Amino acid sequence: MSESGRRPDSNDRSGADLAWSIVSYEIAGIVLYGGIGWGLDHWLGTSFLAPIGVIVGLVAGLYLSFVRINRS
Amino acid sequence: MSGQTVLLATESCHFETEPSCAFPAPDASLFEWAPLFTIPGINLEVTKPILMSWICAFLVIAFFWAAFRHPRIVPGRMQLVGEMAYGFVKDGISREILGKKGDRYVPLMVTLFFFVWFMNLMAFIPLAQFPVTSRIAFPAGLALVVWVVYMSVGFRRHGFIGYLKVLCWPSGVPGWVMVILVPLEFFSNIFIRPFTLAIRLFANMFAGHLLIATFSVAAWYLLAPNIGALFAAVSLVLAVVLTGFELLIQGLQAFIFTALTAVYLAGALEEAH
Numbered sequence: 001m002s003e004s005g006r007r008p009d010s011n012d013r014s015g016a017d018l019a020w021s022i023v024s025y026e027i028a029g030i031v032l033y034g035g036i037g038w039g040l041d042h043w044l045g046t047s048f049l050a051p052i053g054v055i056v057g058l059v060a061g062l063y064l065s066f067v068r069i070n071r072s
Numbered sequence: 073m074s075g076q077t078v079l080l081a082t083e084s085c086h087f088e089t090e091p092s093c094a095f096p097a098p099d100a101s102l103f104e105w106a107p108l109f110t111i112p113g114i115n116l117e118v119t120k121p122i123l124m125s126w127i128c129a130f131l132v133i134a135f136f137w138a139a140f141r142h143p144r145i146v147p148g149r150m151q152l153v154g155e156m157a158y159g160f161v162k163d164g165i166s167r168e169i170l171g172k173k174g175d176r177y178v179p180l181m182v183t184l185f186f187f188v189w190f191m192n193l194m195a196f197i198p199l200a201q202f203p204v205t206s207r208i209a210f211p212a213g214l215a216l217v218v219w220v221v222y223m224s225v226g227f228r229r230h231g232f233i234g235y236l237k238v239l240c241w242p243s244g245v246p247g248w249v250m251v252i253l254v255p256l257e258f259f260s261n262i263f264i265r266p267f268t269l270a271i272r273l274f275a276n277m278f279a280g281h282l283l284i285a286t287f288s289v290a291a292w293y294l295l296a297p298n299i300g301a302l303f304a305a306v307s308l309v310l311a312v313v314l315t316g317f318e319l320l321i322q323g324l325q326a327f328i329f330t331a332l333t334a335v336y337l338a339g340a341l342e343e344a345h
Binding site for chain 2: 020025029057064
């Protein structure tokens with residue numbers, strides 16, 4: 001939302017911001033949804049929710065990255 | 073194994089004199105410092121990196137104090153250098169990313185840039201020869217300062233709910249995906265951002281210092297009156313080349329740290345939509 005340069009003359013900088021925000025989204029996606037899946041696994045005694053959570057987080061992070069790239 | 077190599081490193085054995093001597097690869101113990109002295113009363117154990125960070129802070133203050141103590145219309149030599157330093161951050165980072173509305177935050181950015189850069193540069197200074205920022209506490213503390221500043225600026229500008237919306241609400245997305253994306257955006261912007269800001273600076277300086285140390289130790293370890301001398305020479309050259317490369321990285325990392333601070337502030341200051 002905020003990291004892409006809003007000013008038209010800051011294009012060269014916003015490229016780097018965009019790259020770092022993708023890293024940030026991917027880390028956040030994996031940690032957050034992987035963590036939720038892992039917690040549910042512990043709680044419910046299952047073992048398949050953590051990998052599903054990691055994949056959901058990855059996809060969601062990629063999706064958010066694409067949304068941001070399209071907007072900038 | 074690593075305990076053994078540490079032992080060997082402290083004993084400084086060389087395979088020429090002791091054929092069983094393993095390569096004493098530098099490891100994380102390179103970054104651990106015993107306290108130099110303890111400040112009584114508050115019981116603060118001062119290590120070499122802490123002392124160097126104080127010296128860096130003093131140098132930044134002294135430099136700008138000397139430059140702008142008696143400001144003149146026609147600047148003297150010191151003021152000219154100070155104005156160039158200030159102008160570099162103002163025009164190269166703040167105006168570029170924030171525009172005119174960022175001018176109030178230029179002092180913060182100038183301080184951050186030069187403090188981080190000086191702490192990185194300590195890797196070069198004889199006797200110091202250690203990048204202060206390769207201890208995670210220093211980048212983490214600075215990232216915390218940046219986090220507090222951009223969060224409070226955002227809350228002041230948009231109100232509590234308003235800024236949370238700016239941080240969490242990705243625009244241009246169909247409604248049903250929001251359930252997944254809003255927590256992700258929140259987590260990414262509030263927790264991962266300061267974390268990556270600190271890690272990026274720390275990891276770059278840590279890795280650079282370790283690399284230079286490894287090639288320097290190798291240059292010593294491989295030195296022998298045979299073909300090893302050639303390898304030692306190559307290691308020495310690489311250590312010098314990497315030191316030059318580090319000079320670039322030190323400035324670049326200080327720049328990136330400051331530029332990302334400006335980007336986060338831009339996010340906090342942007343128009344609501």
